[in-house]
Amino acid sequence: MKKVLVFGVFDGLHEGHTQFLKQAKACGDYLVAVVARDTVAEEVKGTYPRLPLAVRVEHLRAGGCVDEVVLGDAKIGSYEVLKKQRPDVVALGYDQEALKADLETRKKEFNWDFEIKVLEPHEPEKYHSSIL
Numbered sequence: 001m002k003k004v005l006v007f008g009v010f011d012g013l014h015e016g017h018t019q020f021l022k023q024a025k026a027c028g029d030y031l032v033a034v035v036a037r038d039t040v041a042e043e044v045k046g047t048y049p050r051l052p053l054a055v056r057v058e059h060l061r062a063g064g065c066v067d068e069v070v071l072g073d074a075k076i077g078s079y080e081v082l083k084k085q086r087p088d089v090v091a092l093g094y095d096q097e098a099l100k101a102d103l104e105t106r107k108k109e110f111n112w113d114f115e116i117k118v119l120e121p122h123e124p125e126k127y128h129s130s131i132l
Contacts, residue, residue, distance in 0.1 A: 020119055030068070032066065033070070037074055077106075089117055
């Protein structure tokens with residue numbers, strides 16, 4: 001089984017998220033969505049999510065695109081959830097450049113190999129959380 005992992009805030013599940021999740025799912029057999037905690041989302045994006053964490057998790061579970069939803073780490077860069085899940089592929093959104101750079105720099109710290117794959121945007125001028 002090829003496990004794929006994605007990271008995101010998923011604050012209001014929109015068509016851009018849905019297309020991102022479908023692309024990620026196509027990279028393997030089992031898709032795990034890691035939902036950022038409020039404090040981490042605020043640190044990364046500069047603002048707290050509009051929707052509570054529990055609602056964001058439930059929206060992902062109900063959306064039918066993911067096989068499993070887990071909470072992200074409380075501290076940026078600890079990668080505890082990544083170490084626990086041990087994915088074969090980490091699928092990133094086109095706008096997750098900082099995460100990609102950090103993963104590439106620190107990849108040798110992990111005791112297994114995984115592919116980092118950047119997915120294609122879906123109408124980013126229309127479906128981006130900062131716009132919606």
